[in-house]
Amino acid sequence: MKIRNRRDAEKNELNMTSMIDIVFLLLIFFVMTFKIVELEGDFSIKMPLAGQSSGVVDPTDLPLKLRLRSTADGNLAGMELNEISLGNDQAAFARLRNEVKGMLASSTPVAVEEGEGPEIEIDTDFNLQYKYVIDSISAVSGFKEAGQVVKLIEKIKFAKPRR
Amino acid sequence: MRVKREQVDMAEGDMTPMIDMTFQLIAFFMVLINFAQTEANDNVVLPKSRLVKPPEAPLEFPIILHVGADGRVYLGGDDYTAETLKIGLDRELAVIRAEGKAPEDANVVIRGHEFVAAGHVQEVIRVAQDAKLTNFALRVKENLRD
Numbered sequence: 001m002k003i004r005n006r007r008d009a010e011k012n013e014l015n016m017t018s019m020i021d022i023v024f025l026l027l028i029f030f031v032m033t034f035k036i037v038e039l040e041g042d043f044s045i046k047m048p049l050a051g052q053s054s055g056v057v058d059p060t061d062l063p064l065k066l067r068l069r070s071t072a073d074g075n076l077a078g079m080e081l082n083e084i085s086l087g088n089d090q091a092a093f094a095r096l097r098n099e100v101k102g103m104l105a106s107s108t109p110v111a112v113e114e115g116e117g118p119e120i121e122i123d124t125d126f127n128l129q130y131k132y133v134i135d136s137i138s139a140v141s142g143f144k145e146a147g148q149v150v151k152l153i154e155k156i157k158f159a160k161p162r163r
Numbered sequence: 164m165r166v167k168r169e170q171v172d173m174a175e176g177d178m179t180p181m182i183d184m185t186f187q188l189i190a191f192f193m194v195l196i197n198f199a200q201t202e203a204n205d206n207v208v209l210p211k212s213r214l215v216k217p218p219e220a221p222l223e224f225p226i227i228l229h230v231g232a233d234g235r236v237y238l239g240g241d242d243y244t245a246e247t248l249k250i251g252l253d254r255e256l257a258v259i260r261a262e263g264k265a266p267e268d269a270n271v272v273i274r275g276h277e278f279v280a281a282g283h284v285q286e287v288i289r290v291a292q293d294a295k296l297t298n299f300a301l302r303v304k305e306n307l308r309d
Contacts, residue, residue, distance in 0.1 A: 016178055023185050030192030041215025042222075042272065042300035049292045074280060126282030130230075130275045131210035133284070134303055138212040149214060161285035 043137050047157050064103070064120040064153070066096070066136060070128035077125075079136065093139040100140050100152050123159035203274075206231035210277035211306035222270040222300065224262075226255045228291075230275040234283035245286040252294045266295040274302045 069078040069088075079086040081099050086092045104118065120140050124133055142151040207229045228248075229237035236243045238251040259269050271291050275284045288299060 016182075020178070020182070020185075023182070023189065027185055027189050027192070030189060030196060033196060034192050039217040039305045040209065040302055041212075041217050041305055042302055043212075043215065045299040045301065046297060047288065047292065047299055048297040049295075068281075074278070124281045124285070126280055126285075128281045129277065130279045130281050130284055131277040133281045134210040134212055134277075134301065137301070138214045142214055144213060149216070158285050158288060161282045161289065163282060 043134075043141065043156070045156050064100075064118060064140075066120055066122050066140065068122065068124040068128055068132060068136060070125035072127065074127045074129040076128065076132045093135050096136060097139040097143055097152070101143075104152060117155060118153050119155035119157065120153050121157050121159050124162075126162050204229040204231075204237050206235070206237065207274050207276045208232075208278075209274060209302060209304040212303045213306040215303050215305055217305065222272065224259055224264060224269040225272050226252070226269055226291075226296070227272045227274065228287055230273060230279050230284055230287060232276040232278050234279060236287055245283065245290055248287065248290045249294065252291060252296070256294060256296075267297050269296055270298045270300055271296050272300045272302055 063082075065082055067080040068076065069080075071077045076088045076092070078088050079092050079096065081096060084099060086095045086099070100120075122133065122136065137156060140153045141156065142149050144150070226238070231237065231242075234245070236245065236248050236251075238248070238255070241251060243251050256266055256269070259266065271288075273284060273287060284301075291299070
């Protein structure tokens, strides 16, 4: 009886080696392919061809125009919102956001429907680095307050390229 | 002899905790792996913005245009300039039309390099507008730091 018991126990032991081999292979695969990535998001822009925009122009709409000037090497030389000069440093984008906030606060506080609201036209020099355009779009499209995104301008369009 | 045999048995370690841990690790990496990154292009380093959030639903009929630092536009496996991009866009639009949709239903995702001249991006948008595309998304990286 004793001998039989021991034999049974030995038979029941599984051979784990091959499973562990495969498990380690999987583990190495996932560790190697793992890459911490920052997530990506979009700035949505609805921009039909000029002249196709739906007819009714609201006279209370603010004509906002942002002019971005570039140095020869593509850095920001200056930024103007409706002729208000905002400078060319990193703080210029904060000033831009404050100007837009001020302008929106002084305009009619009508409940804004989805897809409606003021529109801004971005007119940039050809050479300007794209990141400055994105920075200015970030500045005019909203700000973060206590983890929540507060939206400012949702309609953004580009002027004709300057070449 | 019998005593010796028992010693051999003792030397065999218990594998269970190690396998538990290994499975946990595999599950962790499997969950975190992000195959969606395959739409990235090596020529493009996206600019950063702290305002964007990853979209909740994927865009419908996306046309992904990568704009490299030199202004070249990558669509599918081919690269174009702003002048020749129309050929590539027409090919994409043919697919969209074949599915019974209009160009207005498509979303053009522009992944511009952070140092590309903004004019190149504007020209890409102009070419897409000429092809009756109206919905654009400027893709940027989420900046969590400042």
